[in-house]
Amino acid sequence: MAPPRGSHKKPAKAHHDSTRVLKRKRGQEDLTSLIQRVEDLDLKSAVKNFSDLPLSEPTADGLSASHFKVMTDIQSRAINHALKGRDILGAAKTGSGKTLAFLVPILENLYRKQWTEHDGLGALILAPTRELAIQIFDVLRKVGRYHAFSAGLVIGGKSLREEQERLGRMNILVCTPGRILQHLDQTAMFETNNLQLLVMDEADRILDMGFQKSVDAIIDHLPVKRQTMLFSATQTKKVGDLARLSLQEPEYVAVHEAAASATPSTLQQHYVITPLPQKLDTLWSFIRSNLKSKTVVFLSSGKQVRFVYESLRHLQPGIPLMHLHGRQKQGGRLDITTKFSQSQHAVLFATDVAARGLDFPAVDWVIQMDCPEDADTYIHRVGRTARYERVGRAVLFLDPSEEKGMLQRLEQKKVPIERINIKANKQQSITHLLQNMCFKDPELKYLGQKAFISYVKSVYVQKDKDVFKIKELPLDNYASSLGLPGAPRIKFIKGDDTKERKNASWRMAHLSSDSEDSDANEPKKDKKDDKQVRTRYDRMFERRNQDVLAEHYSKLINDDGTMVAAPSGNGAGEDADEDADFLSVKRRFAAGDAGLDQVDSDSDDSEAGKIKKVALDGQDPLVIDSKRREKLLKSKKKLLKFKGKGTKLVYDDEGNAHEIYEMEDEDQFNARGDAKAQRERFLADETERTRRADIDDKELVREKKREKKEKRRERERALAEEEADSEDGGVQLPYIPFKDPMESASESEPEPVETSRPSKKARVYERDGDDERPSKSKKSQLPSQSNISSLQDLEALASGLLG
Template sequence: MAPAKDTRHANKPKKSIENPRILKRKRNETELSTIIQRVEELDPKIRLESFSELPLSDPTSSGLTASHFKSLTDIQSRSIPYALKGRDILGAAKTGSGKTLAFLVPVLENLYRKKWTEYDGLGAIVLSPTRELAIQIFEVLRKVGRYHTFSAGLVIGGKSLKEEQERLGRMNILVCTPGRMLQHLDQTAELDVYNLQMLVLDEADRIMDMGFQQTVDAIIEHLPKTRQTMLFSATQTKKVSDLARLSLQDPEYVAVHETAASATPSTLQQHYIITPLPEKLDTLYSFIRSNLKSKTIVFMSSGKQVRFVYESLRHLQPGIPLLHLHGRQKQGGRLDITTRFAQSKHAVLFSTDVAARGLDFPAVDWVIQLDCPEDADTYIHRVGRTARYERNGRAVLFLDPSEEEGMLKRLEQKKVPIERINVKAKKQQSIKDQLQNMCFKDPELKYLGQKAFISYVKSIHVQKDKEVFKVKDLALDAFASSLGLPGAPRIKFIKGEDSKLQKNQPRALRYMSSDDSDQEEGEKKTKKKDGVRTKYDRMFERRNQDVLADHYSKLINDDGTMVDQGNGINGDADEDEEFLSVKRRFAAGDDALGDSDSDDSSSSHDKQKSFNDGDKAKLGKKVKVVKISDAAEPLIIDSKRREKLLQSKKKLLKYKGHSTKLIYDDDGVPHEAYELQDEGKFRADGDAQTQRAKFLETEAERNRVADIEDKELEKQKKREKKEKRKAKERALAEGENGVAVLAGEEEFVDPFQSDRSDGDEEVSASRGKKHVPEEEEDAPRQSKRSKKSHKVESSAKEPLEVNTLEDLEALATGLLA
């Protein structure tokens, strides 16, 4: 009976251990089946107001509650039900309306309902056009999905490719940029997308632009066709070509604000200012100075403009923190700048369109568009950085008079309400003189200004909408002056168009236009001569506008010559007075270019003499003759054009002789490079076998002679070494008798050899040791023994009697030693 009791007691604990696992599994299965049933019964047309009304799992609901997301926005309430049912979605909503959660919640829920694990591979991909937006989406995913067991990864450029490759094989959800994702699809073997369930494109219209079109096409070729695809953007359009390319299957078009009176939030105040191009920077600086307690984003068209405006205003110190963001910065710096701007209360961020889409900076007060946006969609995305989530915000657009009519028409078509405002003249400040002073003192700032000028004009030139952007109507010279530049830099693409127009003009009209331009130039010169020239006037008249900083001093001109920093090639503007004056010219091979040295031939001397007597008198100028190394004849410098040749190594090559290429053998001996002989000459010398035998015979004879010389040299060295050794032994033997001490190969007589004492012996020995060369240090052991015996004998002798002064000196020397 007792064993039976024991068996019953032994079975009870097993049941208690297994029951919790079984119960938990059953509970999860019941919950999952309940969620699936609720999703099937969900009616997408019914408007829901909170996340608790949606059929969501416990991990997702807990993540939303912990992140303080409770109520649904319009885009979320209309798109999430369709997404939970597995439908493809094409969503459009205003900026700041919560589109990120509209696709992240369905991604988490769909993978959870399919019991996705790390062994199932990659389940969802979220594509973003910019790195900053991808980082923001990833942070929201981490907050909402903190209670899920999925693994998520961020794949963007600017990070280590190997580290990403090691982790990609274990990821369930990837947030990435198109370029880096395509790179991993092509190169990473561990990344397998055969089981992909969902593809999300945030800011889809930007991703579908020409810059990303080929990349997106290549990514989609790697993905399976049976998947759920969702596209979201603030400015979405129903393009059949886009839908076909992304292989959407019966998509649900969700346009929340399509019937709204405005495409922008109602809490956003939008204004525009008519500001001529040269006054833009003055107006911007005045605005920043009058809004020091606000948070502002300033949008520009190019990264080089952002850099110049940031550096310029940073030197002026307006009294508010300044930041700048553009695409050429490293990823770590971009992330640091966005974080600092998001955390600061009062700051100004100068940025390109990198920050125009999707980024959520809290509490932005102003959005300033210093440069006109390329279209109305870009305008909507830019102003969307403020007035987010029903907060208040303000936006100001700077327009040149030539851009006003066309841009206002485009904004009206997109339902963007905008009003004109004026700038108060009392608060307007001019920074033109300060910028000129800074550019004059700082060459690098001037270089940034030139690049900013060129990039702005290029951005206007490449725009497709020519009704808005008119390069010819812009005051480019005044704009360059407002940037602090001493004149407008050369712009090749505009000059190219001008040359085409001039080429197609009638000949008479071309001459008339050229005469008018000559008259205008003459009037300008007379006006300049009348007034007093200041240092700024001289700065504006400089011709060399492209050489700026130290590291640009080695630039090369179009003709191949080095750019001159002094008064040589590119001198001061005073040279313009002689720009069209006629000077005597000599061709490169002219007979007048003779030798001036007295040792030259008589013919060249006669030519030089005739030149000095005749042409020098005609020129009335001092002619100097320069002897160039490796040149057959000297160079005669009789004009400024010839003087400039001395500063161009490339042009001086014409007057030098033909150089020969030298190569160095193993011994460091230079000789001419070996070149293949002409085939005709080679055959004229005889048959190949005959020439080969002759060559071998001569080489063998040369080697035999060289061998004999080497042997003789070796014998000589041995003989000299033997003689040195014998001389050393002889010197040591004589040293025992006090006659000679070795000093190299010379001998000297000891002055105390007749009456030497113990000290004398030690002095002579020490002196002899000092003068022994290094190669003779290895003396035979016999000589060492003889030295020791000599010391013993000398020490055994009696001390020397002191009778004379010489004996006293010898004794003192011995004691000192």
């Protein structure tokens, strides 16, 4: 009988292993081929489709599934350089697809380096706002859906602890500067030593003054050898900004620099001259005339956004209203952006938090109710419409004082804009309605006051004073247009007026007003009617009840109130009103005589006995002629300024003494070369020494931070091991030597003395026949301390004590 055949598991396993080896080998060959195709890529050739690029299979599948086929101008020019690992400065109009221009290179470069979870963070993407970071992360999830990388979104408004637990396993991070800096400083398991790519979207805003400190601190945590890419619609070209980021020969990709305008050609741009008190009426009239449109309205502050939203919401214009500003919670901001994106007809009131990068579908109008701070902000605001070659319209509301300066700024940035007028029959006024609402609703009135102050402050702090002229704005009428009974007090404007009045010469103004009155032959006004500024010195000299007179005043006035006559020998004439005794001196010496030197310190004269001289080392003797000078002798510190400067000697190697600063021999100096050349050489040497010292200091700081993180990581690891050991070993109760509280009390405390005061606690008695005595049965049943030997005895004791 033939032996039975064995099972077929072994050949199947061998077949499975061979398949795995072949698959790994095929993947390695594909990777080698991909790297070779990237190296052979011609940067000068024009590529129009994503399929023409040397992309990996997961990236190509992700682009195809997301319906990205044809590349835009910025994508076709920037991706080629980025795939080769070059630093990029990308500038293109809003809505031109800059997000894919850096997401595709990130995925490809990490894929070619076979980046895994154990390699740590590979790419860091910085965005100025949370909404833009969320939008970038959504695009990354769509395009990179077939990759094995782990990606995370790090923004404010979420639990820091949850982010810390997952942060160490992330390969790609999309974040805002403030939140990622917090993790770099506080999260022990977060390492950036292997970072390969740094991307900044809206780079000009991130490198602006608002994020300067945060960006500098983030750069200190990152390695110097990395690929850096900056993208924005208005790219920065400052040498200082680029030097801070350590860019290595960046490739400047500006696809629309030679274009006729800095904004899309499908965007119609207009401006309306609207006085400040009529802006809210014009906005209301526009909304009522465009109920079937999707509109974004930009204002300068969050308090204005909230007041305009609340006031117009009460008036019910017939279209959904939404508002977005930086002080809202993260969940609410996300819900509003999602809701507005999905709406067909709506109005969104927003600050500049929505001005950059956000892609709201099918926006018809962009209304700028408040003038933007500069032309770059205008370009970013109007970029919310006319995206991806669609049609859009934008309107800018300008006060007459802002027209000339703002139009010059827009012309310098190649922004074509035309003036339009408002139809008078379409204009509606809501001032009376707002006044009625503010009168009935104190909260709305409070919001209006805050909105007024925030608008005035936003104008006041602007740097471009050719555009923003706060003195020419009709603020009282503007307050009335908001429904307020009067303009709120503004401290900083009042402070400026006070400063101007203080610096002006009051006396000159007073004299000029008197001369004008005398020339006009007008009668003098009473003091009550005089509204000129009076100082405290004027009020002091008008006092009548001066009972206590100063010493010099007594010398000027006789007992009968007449002036003291001046002595005849003063040479001042009969009309002189100064007294020679006004400033009295104890002793007078003629000029040039040796009066003080001839005074004997040991003289018995009462007047001269008060004056003595103290000899100082190498200096003229110090004359002591007052009690203040006598006190001076007791302080060594104050005597130093009378002793002159000391000398300090240093010794060379041969033991010869020299002064600490000596003039060099002129011949030796000239022998080393020209003075200018020596100066330049000295500056170069000092610059190099300072640079090396700076590098050493930075390396030392990084080493300290690394050691600090290592110590924190060791503590967390030890804590985790202790928790694991406690969970594996089970719960072990330590032995605690319990004592019977009744026994301890009876041993330590003396017997209580009976008093007449009744006890507040009721005693529990146990009846044994007719006698009532305190129950000791429970006490006798409890185990004593010597009998406790197991966990059951402890439980019995505890249950007995608890009754």
